[in-house]
Amino acid sequence: MALPLLLTPLAIIFIIIIIIILSHTIIQRLRFKLPPGPTPKPIVGNLYDIQPVRFRYFLELSKTYGPIISVWIGSTLNVVVMNCELAKQVLKDKDQQLADRHRNRSIERLSKGGQDLIWADYGPHYVKVRKVCTVELFTPKRLEAFKPIREDEVTAMVESIFKNCSIPGNHGKSIKVKDYLAPVAFNNITRLSLGKRFVNSEGLTDAQGLELKQIVDNGVKIGASLSIAEHIPWLRWMFPVDQAAYDSHVARRDRLTRAIMEEHTLARQQNGAKQHFVDVLLTLQEKYDLSDDTIIGLLWDMITAGMDTTVITTEWAMAELVRNPRVQMKAQEELDRVIGIDRVMTEADISNLHYLQCVAKEALRLHPPTPLMLPHKANASVKIGGYDIPKGSNIHVNVWAIGRDPAVWKGPLEFRPERFLEEDVDMKGHDFRLLPFGAGRRVCPGAQLAITLLTSMLGHLLHHFSWSPPPGVKPEEMDMTENPGLVTYMRAPVQAVPTRRLPSQLYKRLPA
Structure with a gap:
């Protein structure tokens, strides 16, 4: 005679959770006309089907x-939306309802x-800190005032490469x-935001500076260590996070930032206000009623966002220029014509370097640093492309796919900056291509700020040096895949x- 199956309290709770999840999914599918997609599995959804390079995987699904x-x-x-018409609906037509953050x-x-800007939900706090950034921080006058810092750092890069080549x-x-x-x-970003150059000559x-870099690296590790429970809220109680590790990291970050803030407060009392x-x-x-947490959050938004994105795009641009010597030579011909070979490039030259600007724009088209943007979250149920987007859903705009859409771009996979001489395309949010x-x-x-620094870095790299693949490597053999x-x-x-x-004398750093 078989013994009756005895369920433990934990098993009963687990079964109830599964029933709730399945019921929720079924109700969502019956109540809303959701966009099409692969069939999700119970509990985990499509989590284990998604390939690591998500923006490429989503483009394949769109086929x-x-x-x-x-x-x-x-x-x-x-x-996930993958053409410019749908991007316009998400980012303009239904922008207010889709402006929260997951x-x-x-x-x-x-x-x-x-409490910062990047991760704030849309509301009075976001509007306030956004105004601080646009009206007080990233103004043309303030960015112009920081031009000597940017030019100093770019010439320091050139000098460093020259010294290496001279060994x-x-x-x-x-x-x-x-x-x-x-x-x-x-x-550049530490001098701009914190008023300090943590690296000497x-x-x-x-x-x-070492503490700052360690905090940045540790933050990345914490973000990468999260479990599957982050995607299944009902299971989070089974996967407790290391709260002590979070608290230690935040305390360490805040301690460093507050120390720098105190240094600046003392310096202002002695020497007056600075532009940093x-x-x-x-x-x-006091004017904007900003808490210390908000100031710390804004500073770290700038540090984390400003460090990665410019490096990523410049590296991709350089890879494309090495692979496309025709484009590299054309950009250098323009640099030689506009600047000559008896002085170094300055930011004032950028407005006359039309082809170089197109090179930067083409790099951003093919290799946007955040290919899915940061996810938006629906604060209300809306319709996009004729489909329902329920409140609480995450929305991703695959700008990487839009930049390679053959319906919009002729020869979309070709690195051809000339396309932007033929048609001027805005890239600050007004043209959804x-x-x-x-x-x-x-x-x-x-x-x-990002566009200016990217263009300046590319201009100096191309004006001072010609670039070729490593010995034995053909341009077409370069690895152009993403992490x-x-x-x-x-x-x-x-x-x-x-x-x-x-000439050799033009490779020396020009300190600010």
Whole structure:
């Protein structure tokens, strides 16, 4: 005689959870006309079907299901749109209803519940801090005031490459380009936001700089360590996070930032206000009713966003220029014609370097640094492309796919900057064919700063050096695939051989 099956309390709870999840999914599908997509599995949805490089996987799905698809990541509905018409509906027509942010547990802790700009839900707080960024921080006048800092860092990069090439035995050897791009982004954003260059002229990083880099790296590790429970809220109680690790990281970050804020407060009392973002925010703290948590959040938004994106796009652009010597030579011909070979490029030259601007724009079209943008979250149920998007769903705009859409771009996979000489296409959120910085309420407030620094870095790299593949490597053999992740670092960092083009005296750093 078989013994009756005895269910433990834990098993009963688990069964109830499964029933709730399945019921919720069924109700969603019956109540709403959702975009088409692959059939989700119970509990996990499509989580284990999604390939690591998500934006490529979603584009493949669109060949079966169309330009708007549903993908269930755990019990959360994620809607992905992949053409410019649908992007316009998401980012303009229904922008206000789709302007919230999805925050997992690590983001919730690091942003103090969305007290910053990037991770804040749309509402009075977001409108306030957005105004601070656009009216007080990223103004043309302030960005112009920081021009000497940007030019100093870019010329420091050129000097560093030149010194490496001048070492006996290094002639004709390749360098890892990213190793020279990353310090420019790091030093530029820390000087801009925190008023400090943590790296001296010998390339040595001081104690605060090392602490800053360790905090950035640790934040990435925390974000990558989250379990499947992040996608299945009903199971989070089974996967407790290491709260002590979160608290320690946040305390460490805040401790460093507050120390820098105190340094600036003392300096302002002695020498008056400066233009750096930390000084501006502290000066305006009372006027805009900004908490210390909001100031810290805004500073870290700038640090984390500003470090990665410019490096990523510049590296991709350099890879394309090495693979396309015709484009490289054409850009250098323009640089020689406009600037000559007896002086170095300055930011004032950019407005006359039309082809170079097109090179930067073409790099952003093919290789946007955030290919799916940061996810938007629906704060109300809306319709997109004739389909229902229920409240609480996440919406992703696949700007990588839009930039390669053959219905919009002629020869979409070809690196051909000339296309932007033939037709001027805005890339600051007004033309939905090209959205490297997003659009609408969530458009990146630092877009112009990023474009200026990218164009300046490319101009200096091309004016001072010619670039070729490593010995024995053909241009078409270069690895042009991406690492998985929220941003699109190259899977194999580009290696290239620099050859000097200008007189030796033009390779010396010009300190600000």
